[in-house]
Amino acid sequence: xxxxxxxxxxxxxxNALMQFWEFGYHGTGVEDLVRRTGLSRSSLYSExxxxxxxxxxxxLFYTTVLADESVSYMETPDARLDQVRRYFDCVLSGMExxxxxYMGCFLGNTMSECAxxxxxxxxxxxxxxxxxxxxxxxxxxxxxxxxxxxxxxxKNVAQSWxxxxxxxxxxxxxxxxxxxxxxxxxxxxxxxRALIQSLEVGRx
Amino acid sequence: xxxxxxxxxxxxxxNALMQFWEFGYHGTGVEDLVRRTGLSRSSLYSExxxxxxxxxxxxLFYTTVLADESVSYMETPDARLDQVRRYFDCVLSGMExxxxxYMGCFLGNTMSECAxxxxxxxxxxxxxxxxxxxxxxxxxxxxxxxxxxxxxxxKNVAQSWxxxxxxxxxxxxxxxxxxxxxxxxxxxxxxxRALIQSLEVGRx
DNA sequence: GCTTTATTGGAACGATCGTTCCAATATGCG
DNA sequence: CGCATATTGGAACGATCGTTCCAATAAAGC
Numbered sequence: 001x002x003x004x005x006x007x008x009x010x011x012x013x014x015n016a017l018m019q020f021w022e023f024g025y026h027g028t029g030v031e032d033l034v035r036r037t038g039l040s041r042s043s044l045y046s047e048x049x050x051x052x053x054x055x056x057x058x059x060l061f062y063t064t065v066l067a068d069e070s071v072s073y074m075e076t077p078d079a080r081l082d083q084v085r086r087y088f089d090c091v092l093s094g095m096e097x098x099x100x101x102y103m104g105c106f107l108g109n110t111m112s113e114c115a116x117x118x119x120x121x122x123x124x125x126x127x128x129x130x131x132x133x134x135x136x137x138x139x140x141x142x143x144x145x146x147x148x149x150x151x152x153x154x155k156n157v158a159q160s161w162x163x164x165x166x167x168x169x170x171x172x173x174x175x176x177x178x179x180x181x182x183x184x185x186x187x188x189x190x191x192x193r194a195l196i197q198s199l200e201v202g203r204x
Numbered sequence: 205x206x207x208x209x210x211x212x213x214x215x216x217x218x219n220a221l222m223q224f225w226e227f228g229y230h231g232t233g234v235e236d237l238v239r240r241t242g243l244s245r246s247s248l249y250s251e252x253x254x255x256x257x258x259x260x261x262x263x264l265f266y267t268t269v270l271a272d273e274s275v276s277y278m279e280t281p282d283a284r285l286d287q288v289r290r291y292f293d294c295v296l297s298g299m300e301x302x303x304x305x306y307m308g309c310f311l312g313n314t315m316s317e318c319a320x321x322x323x324x325x326x327x328x329x330x331x332x333x334x335x336x337x338x339x340x341x342x343x344x345x346x347x348x349x350x351x352x353x354x355x356x357x358x359k360n361v362a363q364s365w366x367x368x369x370x371x372x373x374x375x376x377x378x379x380x381x382x383x384x385x386x387x388x389x390x391x392x393x394x395x396x397r398a399l400i401q402s403l404e405v406g407r408x
Numbered sequence: 409g410c411t412t413t414a415t416t417g418g419a420a421c422g423a424t425c426g427t428t429c430c431a432a433t434a435t436g437c438g
Numbered sequence: 439c440g441c442a443t444a445t446t447g448g449a450a451c452g453a454t455c456g457t458t459c460c461a462a463t464a465a466a467g468c
Contacts, residue, residue: 022320023321024230024316024317026228026230026231027230027317027321029454029455029456030455030456030457031454031455039416040415040416040417040418041417041418041456041457041458042415042416042417042418042458042459042460043415043416043417045456045457045458046415046416050456050457051456051457101319101320101326102320103320104316108316108374109316109317111374111375111377111378112228112308112312112313112316112317112374112377113228113231113313113316113317115305115377115378116226116305116306116307116377116378117227117231122305122378122380125378126378126380129375129378153394155387155391156387156388156390156391156394157391157394157395158391159384159387159388159391160368160372160387160388160389160390160391160392160394160395161391161395162375162388163368163371163372163374163375163388163392164364164367164368164371164392165371166371166374166375167367167368167369167370167371167372167374168364168367168371170312170315170316170367170370170371170374171315171333171366171367171370173315173316173319173320174315174319174320174326174329174330174333176326176330180363183359183360183363183364184360184363184364184366184367185364186360186364187359187360187361187362187363187364187365188364188367188368190357190360190361190364190399191361191364191365191395191396191398191399192395194395194398194399194401194402194403195394195395195398195399197398197402198398198401198402199398233424233425233426234425234426234427235424235425243446244445244446244447244448245426245427245428245447245448246428246429246430246445246446246447246448247445247446247447249426249427249428250444250445250446254426254427255426255427
């Protein structure tokens with residue numbers, strides 16, 4: 001019994017996260033969290049002061065644990081576009097066991113739903129967006145090293161890539177056919193390769 | 205007095221839309237709609253059977269009236285990428301009178317929040333996404349006419365462009381500095397031009 | 409094994425949710 | 439003006455919202 005309790009406690013955040021991820025902040029009631037986590041209301045509130053605090057804890061868990069690995073692969077000194085392609089393939093293959101529509105990116109969903117009206121949430125969202133943009137900027141630098149393109153240009157492209165990634169996951173929440181999502185990913189990579197090529201051509 | 209009533213009635217959908225747009229479906233209560241529209245509950249329910257039906261009416265109004273003009277510019281037989289650039293400039297200049305974070309795209313917000321769990325809403329969202337993708341495909345065809353690229357490739361790119369546009373608006377709901385949004389737009393156009401150029405180079 | 413401390417399930421709170429209903433009021437018509 | 443027809447504001451519904459509280463139960467220390 002103690003094992004079971006401990007088990008539930010340990011999985012509080014992951015379980016709550018799944019609920020919030022699927023149904024959103026306002027679409028999730030405390031009753032839903034009780035059902036999903038197997039804990040009672042008092043247990044939930046003993047560890048987190050409010051539903052809002054619990055949500056932010058889930059969001060932090062998502063950015064620092066679940067999504068961390070994916071981004072970190074693009075932060076290595078030698079990360080190239082293949083790393084981005086592999087990241088997409090990894091998520092897409094994980095979706096083969098599910099049926100559309102999918103759950104998208106928890107951070108992206110939260111950005112749409114809560115960021116404008118919740119300063120604390122917006123801060124977390126902003127930090128992750130910046131990190132993802134810098135990671136993609138790192139990839140772009142590795143692909144177009146030592147060129148004399150204005151840094152401003154690189155930053156714009158990285159920013160655009162970041163929003164494109166967010167857009168793809170957002171789209172996954174309404175897509176009916178998995179191939180439409182793969183199509184968007186293929187188009188994104190194609191676009192990125194073309195841009196990298198154009199910068200290299202312009203350099204020579 | 206009759207004028208006033210008629211005025212309120214006429215603006216029911218637009219006013220309700222603004223409320224839903226800013227706070228989302230679950231974040232908007234009927235009391236909020238009463239306050240925003242100036243109508244009473246009975247008036248709201250006399251024209252629409254439920255909050256959900258009213259929301260779908262707002263979503264249809266958004267796609268067929270508000271967003272229609274923007275898309276139609278990209279559907280003309282001679283639409284080029286400049287048209288897309290102008291579309292972004294138009295929305296960005298409209299944001300200068302507002303302070304970030306912005307409201308994003310109502311359809312995009314709805315796609316994230318409601319599409320997975322509401323079949324009726326997903327149908328509307330899907331139709332608009334398809335239309336936007338076809339419009340961008342039209343632009344892409346006009347920019348790379350008479351080449352021998354597989355149609356599959358064009359479709360992927362158009363699909364990617366559509367999700368990128370959605371991503372930019374989604375990002376606008378958490379952005380703090382307007383220039384970060386402009387940066388994403390500039391990056392997107394830069395990317396698109398590079399791709400078009402690469403297709404032309406590949407053709408010659 | 410008994411006492412102390414921590415954690416639990418579940419009742420209950422006031423507030424708000426979406427919805428229904430009706431009496432009061434305004435409108436259109438003869 | 440007087441009557442019929444819409445349209446209105448607002449009370450009220452049961453359900454659920456997020457939160458608090460406490461008695462019952464489990465864990466730990468001696």
